[in-house]
């Protein structure tokens with residue numbers, strides 16, 4: 341397996357988006373000196389870029405395996421909260437004529453707080469870096485489009501597969517996107533996301549399939565694939 345190409349800025353973002361990439365030394369410093377110092381300084385300067393790149397690539401390859409069957413033969417993808425886009429890069433590399441749209445925040449919180457975020461105030465991304473990651477890893481510009489969540493001009497075209505890995509209903513309420521998703525999802529579209537309340541979505545969608553269960557990990561959630569709004 342080839343590792344992704346990351347520079348320091350990208351490795352820092354990957355770490356902020358995937359706290360399981362932090363080693364014990366970093367976790368201790370975060371506890372001792374606080375979230376601000378961690379988010380701004382340690383996550384950038386006290387990291388081994390090569391190691392983060394290797395481990396981030398391993399994690400993303402595992403994620404890819406969980407959703408692979410929803411990518412085969414598909415061309416139109418939307419990712420909500422992709423982070424720097426490792427999983428999305430693997431999808432684009434696996435299907436030569438696939439296109440990916442991204443909706444993300446262009447904002448990094450000063451003191452990143454993980455977990456449920458009722459007001460959806462937290463953001464851990466920089467859209468210039470998302471673009472930089474795709475370019476560095478040889479994805480041509482016409483294969484993707486990036487939309488800033490706060491500008492609200494979301495894409496309204498058809499998507500085969502809509503992904504939101506550890507973002508929608510994991511960090512913030514499904515309701516934030518419910519109307520939009522209802523508008524764009526067609527009978528053939530599949531929406532995949534992580535949640536701790538899969539049963540709730542039985543009332544919203546005709547079909548809800550659990551495709552991954554996290555039990556003994558930091559995530560403690562289920563990944564579901566949903567089709568057809570009721």
Ligand SMILES: C[S@@+](CC[C@H](N)C(=O)[O-])C[C@H]1O[C@@H](n2cnc3c(N)ncnc32)[C@H](O)[C@@H]1O
Pocket residue numbers: 357358420421422423424443444445460462463464465489504505506507511512516
């Ligand atoms: C825990 S990270 C997961 C990133 C990536 N999907 C992964 O699996 O590594 C959550 C991501 O959701 C993004 N996010 C937060 N609120 C969002 C919103 N309303 N719309 C889109 N993305 C959002 C954050 O900026 C962050 O990149």
